[in-house]
Amino acid sequence: MSKNFFSELENLGFKDLNDIDIYKKKDSDNLNKKNNKELNKKSLLYEKELICPVCKNKFKAKAVKTSAARMEGKDSDFFIRYYIINPYFYDVWLCNNCGYATMKKDFKNIKSYEIDLIKKHITSKWKGRKYPDLYDLDTAIERYKISLLNYVVMESKSSKKAMNCLKIAWMYRLKNDYEKELHFLKQALEGFNYTFQYESSNNIYGMNKFTLMYLIGELNRRIGNDDIALQWFSKVVTSLGINSRLKEMARDQRDLIKEKQKSSNNTEDFSIDATENFEKKVNLKNNKKGFFSKLFNK
Numbered sequence: 001m002s003k004n005f006f007s008e009l010e011n012l013g014f015k016d017l018n019d020i021d022i023y024k025k026k027d028s029d030n031l032n033k034k035n036n037k038e039l040n041k042k043s044l045l046y047e048k049e050l051i052c053p054v055c056k057n058k059f060k061a062k063a064v065k066t067s068a069a070r071m072e073g074k075d076s077d078f079f080i081r082y083y084i085i086n087p088y089f090y091d092v093w094l095c096n097n098c099g100y101a102t103m104k105k106d107f108k109n110i111k112s113y114e115i116d117l118i119k120k121h122i123t124s125k126w127k128g129r130k131y132p133d134l135y136d137l138d139t140a141i142e143r144y145k146i147s148l149l150n151y152v153v154m155e156s157k158s159s160k161k162a163m164n165c166l167k168i169a170w171m172y173r174l175k176n177d178y179e180k181e182l183h184f185l186k187q188a189l190e191g192f193n194y195t196f197q198y199e200s201s202n203n204i205y206g207m208n209k210f211t212l213m214y215l216i217g218e219l220n221r222r223i224g225n226d227d228i229a230l231q232w233f234s235k236v237v238t239s240l241g242i243n244s245r246l247k248e249m250a251r252d253q254r255d256l257i258k259e260k261q262k263s264s265n266n267t268e269d270f271s272i273d274a275t276e277n278f279e280k281k282v283n284l285k286n287n288k289k290g291f292f293s294k295l296f297n298k
Helices: 007-012 027-042 112-123 137-153 158-174 178-198 209-222 226-238 244-265 272-286 291-295
Strands: 045-051 058-064 070-074 080-083 092-094 101-103
Touching: 092 137, 101 137, 101 158, 112 137, 137 158, 158 178, 178 209, 209 226, 209 244, 226 244
Parallel strands: none
Antiparallel strands: 045 058, 070 080, 092 101
């Protein structure tokens, strides 16, 4: 149907009125909508005053208001999906004066020898970085990587580096970059394996020993180490005094692997070995050489 709503007005001198959109939105309307959305997000943030433990510089770190976080769901490796605003984007505190940065939980916990290492290997090279008022996915990845570099320079515990790597992997998951996600999942797994063997695993970023066991199993599953993952999930399921919800999660992931393996085993097999087995059955039944035996010179 034509959009010439004003055809009756042509005899009054109004020409070229075809295809007029009565409710055409102005570019400025779209811009205002975008600006309003950003303003709404800014209202969900607050600034926390901090003193850098390395250089004593006073600065403000952005943080998401507790009431603002809206959870959309949770992945099987504990990655929480948020909508409206993502607290992960603001998880790293960074002093722009000296370059010291860690996940906020660790920011104030730094030893004197670690301060010396930061000054020598980070501050001496730091050029400073101006960030926007609202952090996006790329900004979050950059800040997590600066944090990871700090942990490496400070020779921090494997658990800290592993958790940082895991969060970078989660950011790449949001970015749908499977290759880089997989790379950092492997790095996280290496660190958590070491943590389980050599560090106290009673409280690793809120995880107890059993939760860490489950996570190691799940990371193995995600990178394709199904047999190793099954071993870890079985340990969780058979452990005493463990949270029933965690046991159920381990069972679910164990069943996923078994279903995958079952499905793989049920696929058609056209290998020579499989064909020879079929041949033998035919020969036993008919007592004569069959079609497949001619193909394979039997």
